[in-house]
Amino acid sequence: MPAPGENLRINGARLWESLMEMARIGPGVAGGNNRQTLTDADGEGRKLFKKWCDAAGLVMGVDQMGTMFATRAGEDPDALPVYMGSHLDTQPTGGKYDGVLGVLGALEAVRTMNDLGVKTRHPVVVVNWTNEEGTRFAPAMLASGVFAGMHEQDWAYARTDADGKAFGDELKRIGWVGDEAVGARKMHALFELHIEQGPILEAEGKDIGVVTHGQGLWWLEVRLTGKDAHTGSTPMNMRVNAGLGMARITEAVHEIAMAHQPNAVGAVGQANVYPNSRNVIPGRAVFTIDIRSPDLAKLSSMREEIELAAAQIARDLGLGIEIEPTGHFDPVTFDPGCVQAVRSAAERLGYSHRDIVSGAGHDACWINRVAPTAMIMCPCVDGLSHNEAEEISPEWAAAGTDVLLHAVLETAEVVG
Ligand code: HGY
Ligand code: MN
Ligand code: MN
Numbered sequence: 001m002p003a004p005g006e007n008l009r010i011n012g013a014r015l016w017e018s019l020m021e022m023a024r025i026g027p028g029v030a031g032g033n034n035r036q037t038l039t040d041a042d043g044e045g046r047k048l049f050k051k052w053c054d055a056a057g058l059v060m061g062v063d064q065m066g067t068m069f070a071t072r073a074g075e076d077p078d079a080l081p082v083y084m085g086s087h088l089d090t091q092p093t094g095g096k097y098d099g100v101l102g103v104l105g106a107l108e109a110v111r112t113m114n115d116l117g118v119k120t121r122h123p124v125v126v127v128n129w130t131n132e133e134g135t136r137f138a139p140a141m142l143a144s145g146v147f148a149g150m151h152e153q154d155w156a157y158a159r160t161d162a163d164g165k166a167f168g169d170e171l172k173r174i175g176w177v178g179d180e181a182v183g184a185r186k187m188h189a190l191f192e193l194h195i196e197q198g199p200i201l202e203a204e205g206k207d208i209g210v211v212t213h214g215q216g217l218w219w220l221e222v223r224l225t226g227k228d229a230h231t232g233s234t235p236m237n238m239r240v241n242a243g244l245g246m247a248r249i250t251e252a253v254h255e256i257a258m259a260h261q262p263n264a265v266g267a268v269g270q271a272n273v274y275p276n277s278r279n280v281i282p283g284r285a286v287f288t289i290d291i292r293s294p295d296l297a298k299l300s301s302m303r304e305e306i307e308l309a310a311a312q313i314a315r316d317l318g319l320g321i322e323i324e325p326t327g328h329f330d331p332v333t334f335d336p337g338c339v340q341a342v343r344s345a346a347e348r349l350g351y352s353h354r355d356i357v358s359g360a361g362h363d364a365c366w367i368n369r370v371a372p373t374a375m376i377m378c379p380c381v382d383g384l385s386h387n388e389a390e391e392i393s394p395e396w397a398a399a400g401t402d403v404l405l406h407a408v409l410e411t412a413e414v415v416g
Helices: 012-023 040-055 100-116 142-147 153-157 167-173 200-204 242-259 296-317 336-349 363-367 394-412
Strands: 059-062 068-072 082-086 124-128 189-195 208-214 216-225 265-274 284-293 320-329 353-358 373-378
Touching (some): 012 040, 012 100, 040 059, 040 068, 040 124, 068 100, 082 100, 082 394, 189 363, 189 394, 208 336, 208 394, 216 242, 242 284, 284 296, 296 320, 336 373, 336 394, 363 373, 373 394
Parallel strands (some): 082 124
Antiparallel strands (some): 059 068, 216 320
């Protein structure tokens, strides 16, 4: 079966227009997006995506976690479909491209197939995974995690946001509880296009990242218990300061990650002190540690060292401490066959490329456990993401989507 010709390219202007139209839904305050999962804005974005899928003649299926699967028929209905997609939900101060490029790039690939009357043996499916970000409802990649059998659906439905709202109730409220059993779909392969969210591709002047591996991750929620007291009249040696404990543990996370360089990262991104009053010593602190490495031994060792350091800091300050893992996946090795389809597509199209390890987690990391999976990355400006100033160029978006189209066509087998 001949690989698609190097002249087969997507319509970059149409893709960019779709990206900009989606970006108008759930706008941020600084040019990016705040389209958090299961909010009304997410519901709006889903409606627009479904409208576009309908216009492209795709058949929409939705599972009980709200994940959307839009199918383009293949010549052999018994052949397992080739899936491609990512997520439309964003961080509270997210960019316009994180996840969205992977969903709308997949839609653009299908639109191009329609334009050219391309027929494939395997059906092709465009996917929008629910709650990839894990910012409103931890953990990240929640729906793809249920799909891959890593989480029970009831447990996922019971996850609550900062206001105590449950995932299952919010999914119902926006009207996106589907009828499909989660994980019932079988896949021939899955490809995910995503911005790098790091600086390497831009710095090296590369158009495409051929993602061979993904970092492993732990999210550890720490709950410190001290004693509320007056910031003015309480002698320093009588304080049981949970805020101080959080500060020292935050520093320890940074030091431990630095001690494991290269290929190790760690930070505290979500932090709350209570009662959070200017003149009350915080009696409680709740915060999440995020540590990652492509090296499983390093990841495990960092977790162990952090838990020991945190326990010692709590003892020193007389604090109660609880540490609960709220997210985890081991380092990922993507499917060599799918990775090669990405690499040869970039070569065929004449795009510069390099192998790369994904720093961020993605739905593909979970789906890789149940189907042959690979990712394609495009550069982003200054490597910035999870920031409203996230930016890519139309050329980078088009190049990544061209490679996605070719990798999917090669895997779905063009016929006729
Ligand atoms: O946390 C992550 O790596 C992803 O952006 N959810
Ligand atoms: Mn993402
Ligand atoms: Mn993200």
